[in-house]
Amino acid sequence: MKEKEIKKETVGNAEEKNRFVREVAQKKYEYGFTTDVQTEIIDRGLDEDVVRLISAKKEEPDWLLEFRLKAFNYWQTQQQPSWGHLTLPEIDYQAISYYADPTKGMKKDGPKSLDEIDPELMKTFDKLGIPLEERLALSGTAVDAVMDSVSVKTTFKEKLSERGIIFCSISEAVREYPDLVRQYLGSVVPYRDNYFAALNSAVFSDGSFVYIPKGVRCPMELSTYFRINARNTGQFERTLIVCDDGGYVSYLEGCTAPMRDENQLHAAIVEIVVNENAEVKYSTVQNWYPGDAEGKGGVLNLVTKRGHLRGANSKLSWTQVETGSAITWKYPSCILSGDNSQAEFYSVAVTNNYQQADTGTKMIHLGRNTKSTIISKGISAGKSQNSYRGLVRVAPRADGARNYSSCDSLLLGSDCGAHTFPYMDVRNDTAIVEHEATTSKISEEQLFYCNQRGIPTEEAVGLIVNGYAKDVINKLPMEFAVEAQKLLNVSLEGTVG
Amino acid sequence: MLEIKDLHACINGKEILKGINLTVNAGEIHALMGQNGAGKSTLSNVLVGNPAYEVTHGSVTFNGKDLLAMKPEERAHEGLFLSFQQPVEIPGVSMVNFMRAAVNAKRKYKGLEPMGAGDFLKMMREKRKIVELDSKLANRSVNEGFSGGEKKRNEIFQMAMLEPTLSILDETDSGLDVDALRIVAEGFNKLRTPETSALVITHYQRLLDYLKPDVVHVLMDGRIVKTGGPDLAVEIEKRGFDWIKAEAEAD
Numbered sequence: 135m136k137e138k139e140i141k142k143e144t145v146g147n148a149e150e151k152n153r154f155v156r157e158v159a160q161k162k163y164e165y166g167f168t169t170d171v172q173t174e175i176i177d178r179g180l181d182e183d184v185v186r187l188i189s190a191k192k193e194e195p196d197w198l199l200e201f202r203l204k205a206f207n208y209w210q211t212q213q214q215p216s217w218g219h220l221t222l223p224e225i226d227y228q229a230i231s232y233y234a235d236p237t238k239g240m241k242k243d244g245p246k247s248l249d250e251i252d253p254e255l256m257k258t259f260d261k262l263g264i265p266l267e268e269r270l271a272l273s274g275t276a277v278d279a280v281m282d283s284v285s286v287k288t289t290f291k292e293k294l295s296e297r298g299i300i301f302c303s304i305s306e307a308v309r310e311y312p313d314l315v316r317q318y319l320g321s322v323v324p325y326r327d328n329y330f331a332a333l334n335s336a337v338f339s340d341g342s343f344v345y346i347p348k349g350v351r352c353p354m355e356l357s358t359y360f361r362i363n364a365r366n367t368g369q370f371e372r373t374l375i376v377c378d379d380g381g382y383v384s385y386l387e388g389c390t391a392p393m394r395d396e397n398q399l400h401a402a403i404v405e406i407v408v409n410e411n412a413e414v415k416y417s418t419v420q421n422w423y424p425g426d427a428e429g430k431g432g433v434l435n436l437v438t439k440r441g442h443l444r445g446a447n448s449k450l451s452w453t454q455v456e457t458g459s460a461i462t463w464k465y466p467s468c469i470l471s472g473d474n475s476q477a478e479f480y481s482v483a484v485t486n487n488y489q490q491a492d493t494g495t496k497m498i499h500l501g502r503n504t505k506s507t508i509i510s511k512g513i514s515a516g517k518s519q520n521s522y523r524g525l526v527r528v529a530p531r532a533d534g535a536r537n538y539s540s541c542d543s544l545l546l547g548s549d550c551g552a553h554t555f556p557y558m559d560v561r562n563d564t565a566i567v568e569h570e571a572t573t574s575k576i577s578e579e580q581l582f583y584c585n586q587r588g589i590p591t592e593e594a595v596g597l598i599v600n601g602y603a604k605d606v607i608n609k610l611p612m613e614f615a616v617e618a619q620k621l622l623n624v625s626l627e628g629t630v631g
Numbered sequence: 632m633l634e635i636k637d638l639h640a641c642i643n644g645k646e647i648l649k650g651i652n653l654t655v656n657a658g659e660i661h662a663l664m665g666q667n668g669a670g671k672s673t674l675s676n677v678l679v680g681n682p683a684y685e686v687t688h689g690s691v692t693f694n695g696k697d698l699l700a701m702k703p704e705e706r707a708h709e710g711l712f713l714s715f716q717q718p719v720e721i722p723g724v725s726m727v728n729f730m731r732a733a734v735n736a737k738r739k740y741k742g743l744e745p746m747g748a749g750d751f752l753k754m755m756r757e758k759r760k761i762v763e764l765d766s767k768l769a770n771r772s773v774n775e776g777f778s779g780g781e782k783k784r785n786e787i788f789q790m791a792m793l794e795p796t797l798s799i800l801d802e803t804d805s806g807l808d809v810d811a812l813r814i815v816a817e818g819f820n821k822l823r824t825p826e827t828s829a830l831v832i833t834h835y836q837r838l839l840d841y842l843k844p845d846v847v848h849v850l851m852d853g854r855i856v857k858t859g860g861p862d863l864a865v866e867i868e869k870r871g872f873d874w875i876k877a878e879a880e881a882d
Contacts, residue, residue: 574722577719578682578683579719580719580721582681582682582703583715583718583719583721583773584721584729584732584733585680585702585703585704585707586679586680586703586704586706586707586712586713586715587707587729587733587789587793588704588707588708588733588736588737588740588793589704589729589732589733589736590702590704590736593732593736594732597724597728597729597732598721598723598724600723601721601722601723601724601725601728601772602722602723604723
């Protein structure tokens with residue numbers, strides 16, 4: 135069987151009038167504050183010298199500088215892609231600063247104790263609900279806190295190292311575990327992968343590194359919290375997770391940024407390697423500043439995330455709740471090489487006001503009896519555009535491969551759009567690939583039914599939206615799930631008048 | 632309890648109610664009968680504040696308060712309940728979450744703390760028995776995949792949970808088989824107290840056999856044209872509406 139199909143569903147024009155839905159007030163964004171902290175920012179602009187400067191500041195080995203330079207040279211030969219269902223504002227790559235270090239006032243090699251961290255930074259993370267003091271931590275969660283280009287603090291490092299688990303900033307990993315980093319960096323997302331991956335590979339600053347040794351189950355949730363603070367800087371973090379044979383880890387990623395009138399660029403790479411019988415769960419609650427109600431400002435979230443299920447019986451799941459960013463353009467993907475490997479993608483993407491999202495996943499089935507599941511829930515409100523784009527590819531030797539995809543769109547109001555672009559490329563007769571898609575709208579009848587029972591409209595919308603997203607929310611770790619539910623309600627506040 | 636005076640209302644610019652006058656006292660059950668298109672459902676929708684309908688004239692007071700000035704949810708908190716003719720499905724929202732939101736919204740309005748999860752589940756268990764709904768109810772999505780009979784039983788279940796003082800039953804008997812009708816009607820009767828009233832819209836005597844109305848009204852072309860005791864419903868069952876129409880035209 136050879137099949138290639140492109141399906142396109144586009145709904146939601148301004149034509150239909152809806153009495154109960156009106157574009158109102160800007161949603162509340164409670165993380166929009168800035169931190170006044172001594173920050174070392176290099177001059178704006180990007181050339182080979184800047185790449186060398188970043189590498190020098192981090193005292194990197196030659197091989198890494200070479201990697202960066204190769205990536206930079208490749209990036210220069212490339213054009214910014216334009217195939218997304220997005221209107222991307224022009225990005226002036228020379229107007230951005232590529233390195234901002236808010237720990238400037240601190241000692242080199244990171245703080246030895248919390249006393250050495252600028253109290254302003256401590257306060258910032260406290261305010262964000264990410265305490266850096268281990269005694270205050272959420273139960274069973276270790277945190278790597280990254281602000282702008284630098285990791286501020288990683289908690290529970292010692293406790294984890296007792297089991298041979300490495301959890302630290304990628305800068306530290308380059309210093310302490312160069313062989314591991316060199317072996318895996320760029321092995322899942324090569325710098326030639328795409329325009330933004332090349333840019334990231336050239337200028338990446340910080341991010342997290344995780345290594346789970348053979349047969350070790352990580353006893354706590356690992357989490358990285360990303361924060362953009364400095365003005366006119368881009369954040370280019372890089373995360374590398376390696377889970378060796380029989381290992382297990384659950385990893386969480388959260389992010390926020392101050393409210394700024396100009397767009398902020400965030401171009402990250404996440405690479406995950408999953409070996410034989412190992413399992414990785416990666417959860418994201420993305421709440422970057424989405425811009426104001428008129429579409430001014432907001433983070434451009436252009437990220438490459440990919441996992442390689444290298445070993446037999448390996449498992450990887452991506453769960454994402456995306457409520458922030460002016461533009462979200464990313465496809466957390468899985469390459470299923472190992473026989474019997476299993477991959478999952480669970481996503482809720484909310485867009486409101488003028489937000490745009492073009493997100494989904496790629497499932498590349500190479501091994502035999504590989505299985506993948508895609509559950510995508512898009513929620514669009516205001517004047518936003520929300521697209522699901524996904525690829526399911528089954529290679530000729532992937533006997534018995536299975537995929538199930540379900541892509542639902544929920545519309546609030548008549549001025550938003552929901553779009554679905556599923557691509558299938560199946561080259562094996564024994565493969566079974568299923569795709570289901572629905573588009574629905576919260577009806578006036580549903581809202582009135584809730585009203586008659588005493589439930590006000592805004593609460594009713596929250597109830598319906600959370601019900602719609604629950605298959606995905608339920609996949610998140612407990613604390614994150616509660617956060618995500620609240621976030622859904624806040625993001626859609628003011629969408630119904 | 633409920634006092635409707637010269638109520639006019641329209642939908643999409645078309646006048647449906649043309650001067651309704653009706654008073655319901657505490658403890659009374661009023662039946663509202665009439666042919667299709669007479670305005671029965673419009674009246675119930677106007678009373679609960681469905682935004683699709685526009686009131687053009689008249690007044691409605693409920694326990695002394697101006698009902699028409701209240702939002703739909705406030706009318707609910709004040710004790711007004713509508714058993715919908717066609718209950719809508721809300722996929723993904725479980726009955727337990729839906730009812731908890733409804734009960735706690737009312738408690739908030741009354742200045743009470745939200746109900747604890749344990750007490751709430753206990754209350755759901757007790758109330759669902761009234762209409763013989765099984766334990767799966769709590770986790771099912773609101774009306775989704777419910778049979779016609781289950782939907783109507785679910786309406787009465789919600790009424791039991793919210794303890795309204797005035798319930799409007801809009802053709803709650805339509806589409807029900809004999810057994811389902813008995814369950815719904817007996818469930819309703821169990822919830823009656825000397826303080827609770829009801830406005831029952833129906834085409835058939837069989838529901839009224841159970842509910843035993845105190846007053847029967849006949850609605851025709853947006854007006855109440857005849858009011859009588861329980862016997863009036865029996866007579867309509869036998870003779871239809873034409874004789875009332877003739878009488879009304881003769882006036």
